Amino acid sequence: MTNPVETRMTRKRQSILAAATELFLQRGFLATNMDEVAAMAGVSKQTVYAHFGTKEALFLDIVTGMTGVAGDELEEQVADPVDGRPIEDFLKDFAEQQLAIVMTPRLMQLRRLVIGEAERFPELGKRLHAKGPRRSIDRLRKALAHYRERGDVEARDLRGAASFFNWLVMGEPVNDAMLLGDQAIPGPDALRAHARESVRIFLSAYGRKQ
CATH class of the missing domain: 1.10.10.60 (Homeodomain-like)
Structure with missing residues (x-):
C-alpha cells in the first residue's frame, strides 16, 4: 500500500x-x-x-537532475547497436536524437547558468560534464567498439573517436545557442541536416575503407 x-x-x-x-x-x-x-x-x-x-544543495540537485534526465531520454530513444544494424543508421539516430533532446531553451539556459557559477561551485561543471558529454562519449565508445569488431570502424583510440563525433555533432549548435541566445537554436530540419553531415564526415575519417 x-x-x-x-x-x-x-x-x-x-x-x-x-x-x-x-x-x-x-x-x-x-x-x-x-x-x-x-x-x-x-x-x-x-x-x-x-x-x-541549503540553497547550494538544492542548486546542485537541480543541475544533476536536469542533465541526468536528458541522458536517460537519449538512452531510451536510441537503442544500443546490435548485429545487422548499419553503423550509419546508429550514428544518425544517435546524433539526431541527441540534438533534439539537448538543443532546447531550457537546457541551454542551464548551461549558461552552470558556466556563470562554475567558479563559485566547481562541482557544478563536473556534474554537468559527467551527466552530459562524458556519458554520451562513453556510450559512443562502447558502440564504436562493437562496430570495430565488425570491421566498420578503423580507430585505435575509440574514446578519442567517440569524443570527436560527439563534438562534431554538438559543437557548433551548442556554441551558437550559448553565445547568441535561444533564437540561435536551429529548427528540426536544420538539426537533422547537421546530424547527417556530421555522420558523413565522421565515417569519411573513421569508417571502413573500401
Missing part, C-alpha cells in the same frame, strides 16, 4: 524542485532566495530546508 506520508513528502519535494528550477533559470543563483522558492512551491521555508539543507 502507498504510504500517505511518503507520498506527501515526494509531492512537496517535486514542487520545490519545480519552483526552484524556474527561479534559478530565470534569475540565476544569487538573485534567487529560499523564501521565493517556498512561496512558489506552496510550502514553508522550513520544509525547503528540511528537504535540501
